[in-house]
Amino acid sequence: MARVTMADVAREAGVSTMTVSNVLNERLPVNEPTRARVMAAVAALGYEVNLTARHLRAGRTDTVAFIVPSFHDYFGEIADKIAPLIEADGRHLVLERTSASPEHEMAAVSVARLQYYDGVLLSVAGLDRDQLDRVRTPKPIVLLGERDVPDRFNHVRLANEEGARLATAHMIEHGSRRILALGCTFDTAHMMSSDRRAGWERALRDAGLDVDARHVVPVSTYTSAAGRDALLDVIASGLPFDGVFAVTDVIALGAIAALAESGLRVPVDVQLAGFDNLDMARFVPPGLTSVDADHEGVAETAVGLLRRQMAGWTGPAEHVVAPVSLVVRGSTRGGA
Amino acid sequence: MARVTMADVAREAGVSTMTVSNVLNERLPVNEPTRARVMAAVAALGYEVNLTARHLRAGRTDTVAFIVPSFHDYFGEIADKIAPLIEADGRHLVLERTSASPEHEMAAVSVARLQYYDGVLLSVAGLDRDQLDRVRTPKPIVLLGERDVPDRFNHVRLANEEGARLATAHMIEHGSRRILALGCTFDTAHMMSSDRRAGWERALRDAGLDVDARHVVPVSTYTSAAGRDALLDVIASGLPFDGVFAVTDVIALGAIAALAESGLRVPVDVQLAGFDNLDMARFVPPGLTSVDADHEGVAETAVGLLRRQMAGWTGPAEHVVAPVSLVVRGSTRGGA
DNA sequence: AAGCCGCATTTTATCGATAATATGACGGCA
DNA sequence: TGCCGTCATATTATCGATAAAATGCGGCTT
Structure with a gap:
């Protein structure tokens, strides 16, 4: 079961290892009869190049x-x-x-x-x-x-900011006035969620709406489960809202679950938009509006x-x- | 920007490369003062082992x-x-x-x-x-x-067969009589879909129901889009059904979309079950019944x-x- | 004091390929 | 005939690490 090396092929074909290398890599020209013998030997022995050795010598792994x-x-x-x-x-x-x-x-x-x-x-x-x-x-x-x-x-x-603004402005345009920023944060260390929060905020301001800090709802992790839990907490708290901008589609999916469980209808009672436009967004009823990141x-x-x-x-x-x-x-x- | 090699470290520490290797791999013992000098040299030069060379020599990549x-x-x-x-x-x-x-x-x-x-x-x-x-x-x-x-x-x-049987039997138990096998096939080359079809079939037979070949609905690829399209075609054809066993959750998601678009309610008009129990299955309303593959x-x-x-x-x-x-x-x- | 042993360290050979260089056969041309 | 260039192929050195064998030194034994 010992591995077949280039030297084995060379011996079999009666040439040097460099000739084998030249045949396989087409670096220097090799005469046709020699070339054929080498190819035959390669096939007969089932030789395959050792990529590690090539990498060490040639510095390339492709x-x-x-x-x-x-x-x-x-x-x-x-x-x-x-x-x-x-x-x-x-x-x-x-x-x-x-x-x-x-x-x-x-x-x-x-x-x-x-x-x-x-x-x-x-x-x-x-x-x-x-x-x-x-x-x-x-x-x-x-x-x-x-x-x-x-x-x-x-x-x-x-x-990020522009995407969040687009999504939020769109919901405002269609009647939402109290839009949660689910999964967003004020913590600027995490630019994704803070930039998207900034976009949400800008959309509100552009529309002359108040920015209520209670509407920024953090999540413990960027999972659907965490999104669902966070939104259920908001619903339980009684804080009124009529729109949700979820910082990612994965979190939006959690939000969909939470809204459905709570008997809130999308988009009639609450509008919802996500970010990323995952494949899944097209199929989850009623279809998830989402910022397409191309x-x-x-x-x-x-x-x-x-x-x-x-x-x-x-x-x-x-x-x-x-x-x-x-x-x-x-x-x-x-x-x- | 030339890479730092073990030889550079050895020179800096005034030892041989083997000593450096022994310090780093703890293969042979090295005296503490020597060891310290080597570690200092490693830190000073920012040395990191060349994994390719190690692989070639030691035959291990971890x-x-x-x-x-x-x-x-x-x-x-x-x-x-x-x-x-x-x-x-x-x-x-x-x-x-x-x-x-x-x-x-x-x-x-x-x-x-x-x-x-x-x-x-x-x-x-x-x-x-x-x-x-x-x-x-x-x-x-x-x-x-x-x-x-x-x-x-x-x-x-x-x-596979048992999973499909479980899902199908469960839907029969709760009243479905005409259950589609969405994404399934008779083609035994693809065992996933044919074994799952066999499980679907067995559940029907166990319940004394007819097996109607028109209920086996193939899909062009294992995507939600293909699942949706295939089910929309069935709906358009007028073939009556009251249950769908989807061969994967991804296809089940497509089915959910098709059913929603067609105004069919899940699970009232049509029951639906998938296979794989993806994370998403918990969150897509009304929650996707699925075979858990653990x-x-x-x-x-x-x-x-x-x-x-x-x-x-x-x-x-x-x-x-x-x-x-x-x-x-x-x-x-x-x-x- | 000679001999042996154990330990720390070094030397040598090697993993398998390839870049750079060397060799050698052959043909052309003066 | 002798010299040179060209082309095909072979040799040599090397990539960077490590296994195995060799060295060398101090201490312990008798």
């Missing part, structure tokens, strides 16, 4: 990593968009996960691990600016996600930046804010 | 791959269960995807790629028995998924088998059928 907090939902959907773009260049995408805990994220981002990849897409959920600043790697890297990051990194994020476009932008670095570009890092739009469905009154 | 058809939904959820189990052994999990196309799956499974990992969990969605039989690797490998696989592989799959247990079983192989076990392969149970929610009449 592999890109996408490092995510979890494999779930949003990241799974994004990853499925990124993969074909990476494969189009003849490279291979692998996912690693950091559990959204800073220690794990730092470990995944340790230079030792990154060495293996030709490039890295890092979704920065659990890392703050200081931690990122400690990441010193000569490898091409692009950051994704709603965080403040050091200038030297390429970075793609969403127009996964496809984000993926293309990020991969484009990475590709440029892998090709040797060393210009200044770019910080892209991807535009968003509102997809209106049945959970708000503008929908069908 | 990395396990989970190879999936897509990063979405079911596989994302399973992967999040598997990751902590792998990490508990001090190893690292990465995901690769095969796009559910045979060529890609074969490429991902090529011995060349597998060499990099200490072990592989392979979700066999797009591969048939013959293709799997061509996979020859000395690496520990465990197959997951609803396919017929060669005996020599360890394999974990679900009790992701946690499946993950533990599969990782257990893999761990055993990585520890050197060479006994015969095991073929585990994971038990399932029915989680009743509001989409069937037994629910709350």
Whole structure:
């Protein structure tokens, strides 16, 4: 069961290992008869190149990593968009996960691990600016996600504030006056939820409505269960509301459950909008109005930046804010 | 920006590279003063081991791959269960995807790629028995998924037929008489959908009901969109039905959308049950009754088998059928 | 005091491939 | 005939780490 090496193939074909290498990599030309003998030997022995050895010597793995907090939902959907773009260049995408805990994220981002990849897409959920600043790697890297990051990194994020504003303004336009910001926070350390809160706030102000701090409802984690629990608490408290802007679709799904359990009708009693436009948003009755983050476009932008670095570009890092739009469905009154 | 190697550390500390290696790996004992000098040099230079070189020499990567058809939904959820189990052994999990196309799956499974990992969990969605039989690797490998696989592989799959029977019988018990098998097929090449169809059929026969071939409704792909479209077609055709067993929760979600759009009430007019018990099933109103595949247990079983192989076990392969149970929610009449 | 032993450390060889360089056969041309 | 260039193939050195074997030194025994 010993592995077949290039030397075995060379012996079988009666040539040197370099000739085998040249045949397989088409680096230097090889005469046809020799070439045929080598190919025959490769087939006969079932040889496959040892990628580790190649990497050590040639410094290339043709592999890109996408490092995510979890494999779930949003990241799974994004990853499925990124993969074909990476494969189009003849490279291979692998996912690693950091559990959204800073220690794990730092470990995944340790230079030792990154060495293996030709490039890295890092979704920065659990890392703050200081931690990122400690990441010193000569490898091409692009950051994704709603965080403040050091200038030297390429970075793609969403127009969070604008998206939240769109969704909130839309609900105001269709009659909501007391809109919860579910999963939002005043804590600026987490830019996703604080920027989206700011957008919610701006929509209210633009419409001349009061901003009531009680309407900002934090969640313990970004899960449907936490969204549901938080909204049930609000309902139980008796605080009146007629709209919910959920900071993500996953949380919006929890909100849908809470509203249904409480006998509140969507969109008649309460309008609801989410953020991310996950596949699921189209199908959950009555259809979830959601801010579309254009996964496809984000993926293309990020991969484009990475590709440029892998090709040797060393210009200044770019910080892209991807535009968003509102997809209106049945959970708000503008929908069908 | 040249990388710091062990030789650089050795020079800085005034020792040989082997001493550095021994300090870092704690293989042979090293005197405390020497050890301290080495650690100081490591810190001063910011040295990190080159994992590729270590792999080439030591043959170990401490990395396990989970190879999936897509990063979405079911596989994302399973992967999040598997990751902590792998990490508990001090190893690292990465995901690769095969796009559910045979060529890609074969490429991902090529011995060349597998060499990099200490072990592989392979979700066999797009591969048939013959293709799997061509996979020859000395690496520990465990197959997951609803396919017929060669005996020599360890394999974990679900009790598909029993799960489908449970779900269908439950709907019959609560009054459904004409239950569609949405996403099912008679084609035995795809065991997931044919085994689940068989379970549906058995429940009908057990209850003395007719099996109507028109009730087996295939889908073009295993997506919510395809599930919705297929069910809308049935509704448009006028074929009467009062229950839907969807072959997966993702398809059940599409069914929910189709039913809602058509003004059919769940569970009053139509009962609905899915399979997989995804997180989402708890939250989509009125709660999706679903066959629980015990992701946690499946993950533990599969990782257990893999761990055993990585520890050197060479006994015969095991073929585990994971038990399932029915989680009743509001989409069937037994629910709350 | 010679000999042996144990321990810390170094030397050597190797994992499997490939970049850079060397060799050698052959043809063309003066 | 002799010299040179060209093309195919072979040799050598190397990527960075580590297993195995070698060295060397101080202490202990008799």
